[in-house]
Amino acid sequence: MSEQIPANPLIENTLNEFFAVFERAQSSASIDNVYGEPITYGDSVVVPIASISQFFGVGLGVGTDQHADQQDGGLGGGGTARVKARPVALAEIMPEGVDVHPIIDENRALTAGLLFAAWAVFWAARTLIKLFK
Amino acid sequence: MNGLRRETIQGRPLRVGDREIVPEAEVWSVQTKQIGLKADGLSGGGVWWSWARPTALIERGSGVERRVQITDVNLHLEIVLLIAALVLPVVLTIFTRWANRSSAA
Numbered sequence: 001m002s003e004q005i006p007a008n009p010l011i012e013n014t015l016n017e018f019f020a021v022f023e024r025a026q027s028s029a030s031i032d033n034v035y036g037e038p039i040t041y042g043d044s045v046v047v048p049i050a051s052i053s054q055f056f057g058v059g060l061g062v063g064t065d066q067h068a069d070q071q072d073g074g075l076g077g078g079g080t081a082r083v084k085a086r087p088v089a090l091a092e093i094m095p096e097g098v099d100v101h102p103i104i105d106e107n108r109a110l111t112a113g114l115l116f117a118a119w120a121v122f123w124a125a126r127t128l129i130k131l132f133k
Numbered sequence: 134m135n136g137l138r139r140e141t142i143q144g145r146p147l148r149v150g151d152r153e154i155v156p157e158a159e160v161w162s163v164q165t166k167q168i169g170l171k172a173d174g175l176s177g178g179g180v181w182w183s184w185a186r187p188t189a190l191i192e193r194g195s196g197v198e199r200r201v202q203i204t205d206v207n208l209h210l211e212i213v214l215l216i217a218a219l220v221l222p223v224v225l226t227i228f229t230r231w232a233n234r235s236s237a238a
Contacts, residue, residue, distance in 0.1 A: 031158050034185050054182070096173070100202075
């Protein structure tokens, strides 16, 4: 039967701390990332608006070789992170009111349209084959 | 805490003349953490994902408050195409069955 080692709070504390720091940083930075720095343009103020997605992953491990004559061990870890911003709109704040101009990402729209067209052609062809078989 | 979370946050107000513009965003986040304990060691890991999207600009001035909605046109287009892509096979399958039944009758 394997020997049970006492629970070491090292990894749990490290992970919790890591997540807490990241979450605090994220909640304060989110809104500033979504709404960019205002740009004054004549009487108007232009605010760039984006949608932000963030991802991070972390893994840690501590191991000991209890079968060796002298107890041996090691600690390792790794992580990855990604931040992606997509423009959504431009807000124009004028003396007479606020106007929001949506930004159309043509590449994204074209990709989605082409994927849908390919899917539609596949299903149309399949339907025709089934009808005239 | 593991799980999905949604919150609405507001940013610093922007003063333009006698008006105040408050940016508002919606943040979705998911996090999972796992700690594994074995006889010869400990391992742990976690992932965290968040998506912040603009929802509205709140315009306040001379006692009036107005919400200016922000629409993500690209996201809407993708959602519409995704729904159409899901509905299309269903419609065509129903049509094929109906047509085959009609021709057999």
